[in-house]
Amino acid sequence: MPHVLRLPSLEASIHRLPEFTSVKLSGPATIDDFVHLIGQAGEESCRLGDRRMLVDQLGISATLKFTDHFRIGEEVARHLQHLEKLATVVPPDKITRTSEKVAVRQGLQLRVFTTVTEAIRWLQEP
Numbered sequence: 001m002p003h004v005l006r007l008p009s010l011e012a013s014i015h016r017l018p019e020f021t022s023v024k025l026s027g028p029a030t031i032d033d034f035v036h037l038i039g040q041a042g043e044e045s046c047r048l049g050d051r052r053m054l055v056d057q058l059g060i061s062a063t064l065k066f067t068d069h070f071r072i073g074e075e076v077a078r079h080l081q082h083l084e085k086l087a088t089v090v091p092p093d094k095i096t097r098t099s100e101k102v103a104v105r106q107g108l109q110l111r112v113f114t115t116v117t118e119a120i121r122w123l124q125e126p
Contacts, residue, residue: 009033043079050082052085053080069096090113
């Protein structure tokens with residue numbers, strides 16, 4: 001059974017699977033929602049010993065600026081550094097790779113994908 005986390009305008013459904021933790025986001029999202037969610041995900045995933053995570057962002061609607069994507073990359077690198085791999089999935093028209101570049105520069109194995117299948121395949125690689 002999934003654990004559901006509700007923020008003012010964003011919902012996260014969290015499934016702990018044997019190979020990775022899956023987080024599915026839905027609803028409208030602001031930069032504040034992302035920052036709050038990343039902080040909570042960092043605390044919980046560290047406490048529970050998660051090593052790999054998939055974040056499915058296909059169900060959210062957000063209009064983020066370049067600086068927002070940059071901040072997301074910084075927050076992810078700060079709060080999810082304990083993960084071996086982090087895969088995010090975004091719609092093809094929303095991919096910027098800004099957060100990915102920022103997080104990778106800070107040592108996090110983050111990759112952004114446009115399909116869940118590609119993300120899972122990467123997460124399952126050694």
